[in-house]
Amino acid sequence: MSMAYDVVAIGSGHNGLVAAAYLAAAGRKVLVLERNAWFGGGVVTRELTVQGFKHDQHSVGHIFIQANPLIRNDELGLISKYGLKYIYPEVPLISVFDDGTTLSLYRDRQRNYQELAKFSQRDAEAYLKFSEIAAHYLPMLIGTLYSAPVPMGAQFAMMDQSPEGREMFATMMKSSWEIITDWFEHEKTRLHFARMVGENLASPEELGSGISLFMFLGFMEKYGIGIPVGGSGALTAALIRCIEDHGGEVISEVDVSIIETKAGRASAVLTHDGRRFEAKDAVIGGIHPHLLRGYLHEAGVAPHVFERAERTTTSPCACITIHASLQEKLQFKAGNHVDKAAFIELLPVSIARFRRSFDDVRYGELPKDPLLALASPTNIDPSRAPMGKATMHAWAYVPFEVDGRPAAYWDEIKEAYADRLLERMSPYFHNLSSNLIIGRHVDTPLDMQRTSPSFQRGDLHGIAGHQHQFGAHRPTPDLGRNTVPGVDRLYLVGPFQHPGGGVFGAGRAAAMRVFDDLKMNFSQFNKA
Incomplete structure (x- = not known):
């Protein structure tokens, strides 16, 4: 059985949906195929524990999409027409230390100054200068995030033309930890900012992570963290409504087996159950670089393209998550003010223990001091319960393979390890006990890979954010501009493409490439 469309998208992750929505809004007949029974990839809200409790299975807060013209200018009407609504907590992130003290990161710079001054007046003064640099960098960074990346050679050559550009280049090459220790002196200040940037699935000591520190801080102050009303999946639902409103279709439980090519051009997709969907104009593929060969093995792509794609590396920092439905809200010993925060970091007052936790994961060991963080979305959006x-949504970094064992070992230990994590968390609360928890759902790195092929080895960002997998070289120089050499009209989307993992709405860049190739006018969406 064969059916014809203008555009067929493989996978309903939010990046693919964004690209599909722009094309549907421009009048193309669009079909999105999803292998799971639910839609959204990493942007999904499900009743994972008991009925009536909505849990964000992966992404919780939407940070980087807030500056995307998709949201900032409401280019597709997701906010004005299709029901998407965000809440922006005044405290995007708070560090709760094991001695009962806290350090909040506000959207207001002066309040951050006051918070830091509780521990170090010098750090508070340094922060004012530091945040000014972050604000200065932010427009330049935003200018690179939502369209196809500039070729790396041109980018570095341009940066080398001015002292400011050279300073920014140096920042990009440094580790966040080096920058933090250069600027701040107090142990808690250092831990606070190191844990913030560590939310990027990487140790702050990793070379090349320096610019992330400024980017996170700049976004937190200017945009905050957007918490979608009804759950992270509200973004997915709004995108699907947009596609369907423009005549497109989004279908679940359809597993694509191969992309058919004709005369060097993607022309159709075939499914495991024998269906064929013709794509007259384009195929959009949420296809991890490790899996690309399997979809295109007869397409005549040069072998080195697949070989380089398969050599891309994932982050050693995979995640384990605990989703829990609770009898009542969590009661923090540090005080009720913690409830106002979107992200809550539970931290030992020990830089050595903090750093060793990342080292343990890097060596394939379960951390002796797991770094725990959580969100309690119902504090922000009570409609979810x-x-x-x-x-509660709690997470910690762990390796994909523990102590050299096969990843399947996680199936044996995940519930016991979740018990251990909850036990480690309990001293921070008055009421975190088995009596509080109605039901729970645990996802290990292996579960995440099973849930989405984009999360190979449990990496929620697809691949690591190393400098050689950055910008126009993400995931590889061959694939870094959303296309595959040797196959016209095939466009790649996903967290493993520029600008990286997280909720960016990066399918907009892929849509722009399709518009260019089809000689369509993308500026019709420009509402600035």
Whole structure:
């Protein structure tokens, strides 16, 4: 059986949906195929524990998409027409230390100054200068995030033309930890900012992570963290409504087996159950570089393209997550002010223990001091649970393969390890016990890979954010501009493409490439 469309998208991750939505809004007949029974990839809200409790299975807060013209200018009407609504907590992130003290990161710079001054007046003064640099960098960074990346050679050559550009280049090459220790002196200040940038699935000591520190801080102050009303999947739902409103289709439980090519051009997709969907104009593929060969093995692509793609590396920092439905809201010993934060970091007052936790994961060991963080979305959006009840989403970094064992070992230990993590968390709360938890759902790195092929080895960002997998070289120089050499009209989307993992809405860049190739006018969406 064969059916014809203008554009066929493989996978319903938010990046693919964004690209498909722009094309549907421009009048193309669009089909999105999803292998799971649910839509959204990493941007999904499900009743994972018991009925009536909505849990964000992967992404919780939407940070980087807030500056995307998709949201900032509401280019597709997701906010004005299709029901998407964000709440922006005044405290995007708070560090709760094991001695009962806290350090909040506000959207307001002066309040951050006051917070830091509790521990170090010198750090508070340094922060004012530091945040000014972050604000100065932010427009330049934003200018690179939502369209196809500039070739790396041209980017570095341009930066080398001015002292400011050279300073920014040096920042890009440094580790976040080096920058933090250069600027700040107090142990808690250093831990606070190191943990913030560590949310990027990488140790702050990793070379090349320096610019992330300024980017995170710049975004937190200017945009905050957007918490979608109803759950992270509200973004997915709005995109699907947009596609369907423009005549497109989004279908679940359809597993694509191969991309058919004709005369060097992607022309159709075939499914495991024997269906064929013709794509007259384009195929959009949320296809991890490790899996690309399997979809294109007869397409005549040069072998080195696949070989380089398969050599891309994932982050050693995979995640384990615990989703829980609760009888009542969590009660923090540090005080009720913690409830206002979107992300809550639980930290030992020990830089050595903090750093060794990342080292343990790098060596394939379960951390002796796991770094725990959580969100309790019902504190921000009570609609996600029955009245008076609450939800919790906790996470920690762990290796994909523990102590050299096969990844399947996680199936044996995940519940016991989740118990251990909850036990480590309990001293921070008055009421975190088995009596509080109505139901729970645990996802290990292996579970995440099973849930989405984009999360190979449990890497929620697809591949690591190393400098050689950055910008126009993400995931490889061959594939870094959303296309595959040797196959016209095939466009790649996903967290493993520029600008990286997280909720960026980066399918906009892929859509722009399609528009260019089809001689369509993307500026019709420009509402600035």
